[in-house]
Amino acid sequence: QSALTQPASVSGSPGQSITISCTGTSSDVGTYDLVSWYQQHPGKAPKLIIYEVTQRPSGVSNRFSGSKSGNTASLTISGLQAEDEADYYCCSYAGSSIFVFGGGTKATVL
Amino acid sequence: EVQLVQSGAEVKKPGESLKISCMGSGYSLTSYWIAWVRQMPGKGLEWMGIIYPGDSDTRYSPSFQGQVTISADRSISTAYLQWSSLKASDTAMYYCARRRGSSLNWFDAWGQGTLVTVSS
Numbered sequence: 725q726s727a728l729t730q731p732a733s734v735s736g737s738p739g740q741s742i743t744i745s746c747t748g749t750s751s752d753v754g755t756y757d758l759v760s761w762y763q764q765h766p767g768k769a770p771k772l773i774i775y776e777v778t779q780r781p782s783g784v785s786n787r788f789s790g791s792k793s794g795n796t797a798s799l800t801i802s803g804l805q806a807e808d809e810a811d812y813y814c815c816s817y818a819g820s821s822i823f824v825f826g827g828g829t830k831a832t833v834l
Numbered sequence: 835e836v837q838l839v840q841s842g843a844e845v846k847k848p849g850e851s852l853k854i855s856c857m858g859s860g861y862s863l864t865s866y867w868i869a870w871v872r873q874m875p876g877k878g879l880e881w882m883g884i885i886y887p888g889d890s891d892t893r894y895s896p897s898f899q900g901q902v903t904i905s906a907d908r909s910i911s912t913a914y915l916q917w918s919s920l921k922a923s924d925t926a927m928y929y930c931a932r933r934r935g936s937s938l939n940w941f942d943a944w945g946q947g948t949l950v951t952v953s954s
Contacts, residue, residue, distance in 0.1 A: 756939070770871075775940035815881070821867065821884055821933075822881075823869065826878070
């Protein structure tokens, strides 16, 4: 399967909102409501921030939200803060215990 | 507390073999799938494959099928990723991650990563 498509970079000023898209196919994102999102700061392991398209794990800020329409999922970060500057990856289930990641998006806080 | 602890950094030469490990603690490793994820220098995450240590059911990404072997030893709560003949292009950080459940398709715990450097 091919990697999911994400923009290489997005940016916003503190307090603004940014949205990161994640486009797959009818074999993954389009079929399963099983998209998760991960935040990765430099030199650190990824951290789960959204699962099952819209769900936030305990302890994750409610400034992070997810959605999906057709073959495209999205992550929105509202009230942007300096600590949100990181790389973000989407991941979709593709059936038979197979998963696929997006190429990653670098979020910059201006 | 759920933890995945990976083995330390490795420096190898092309053609050498290697096996890196991921040990689970704070939960029963045999009850959860463990995935391996590659991150080449300056690049994104790539899903390599996954194993269910309970019965060693293993699945691979087509991109990594035949290139690596994923295995597990239930008795010591450890999953492995191995290469029989390393290439320079295998230089990367490798993460293990726990799938939350057989029908819970996300990765809720990650190891700290193992840096593999392959150079002559």
